[in-house]
Amino acid sequence: MKSSLYKELMNQLASHIKKDYQPNQKLPSERELVDMFRVSRSTVRLALNELEEKGLIYRLHGKGTFVAPIFIKQPNLGSMYSFSSQMEGEGKEISTKNISLKLCKPEKEIVLQLNLAPNDQAYELIRLRLADGEPLVYNRTYLPEKIFSNLILEDLNQGTLYRFKQYNE
Incomplete structure (x- = not known):
């Protein structure tokens, strides 16, 4: 009952x-x-x-x-698409080419999704995801400045975003 x-x-x-x-x-x-x-x-x-x-x-x-800022219909967030996991599962060598990084005031939709205050800024990271050297995914990611402070492109070229975040905590 x-x-x-x-x-x-x-x-x-x-x-x-x-x-x-x-x-x-x-x-x-x-x-x-x-x-x-x-x-x-x-x-x-x-x-x-x-x-x-x-x-x-x-x-x-x-x-x-x-x-939540957006209603995610997927019951288990861990099962959402991961480029790295998908490609590794297929036995492909993955890599990332970071194209640009700039600090900006994101559009309202991004502000809501990141739960930012109206005047908060975020880094816009544009990168290309590759599998076995072949470009497969063009990706635009927004990273809140308050979490990723003093971010520079060269830092991101040293490893994954996940590792970078853990290192800076």
Whole structure:
């Protein structure tokens, strides 16, 4: 019975979020949701966990729960396309050619997706992804300046973005 109750709550919340909330808008606290829907806190947590897995919401420790900037329909973000994983799985040697890097004020859509403040800047990185030396993917990536401070193209040529981020934390 409890599992159907949290799924019912999850569906109600999802509908409410899509209809009444804007991207990055804060949701009521767990305690407020308990009072609003007259269910237990564990039921609210289960529903929120599921919504987070579905990409409809995100949580910031100590700040609350927020509506995701874009609704990702994929239930498991780890299964989203990865060029590197795909090519390595096919036995191809992957490489990246970084073409340009510039600091800019991104368009509104990018600001929302990166959860940036209106005047925050981001680096626009343009790169070419290759497999066995053949160009396959032209990629434009935006990296928040507040996370990737003092970024220069030469640094990125030393390894992957993931490694660069870990090194600078």
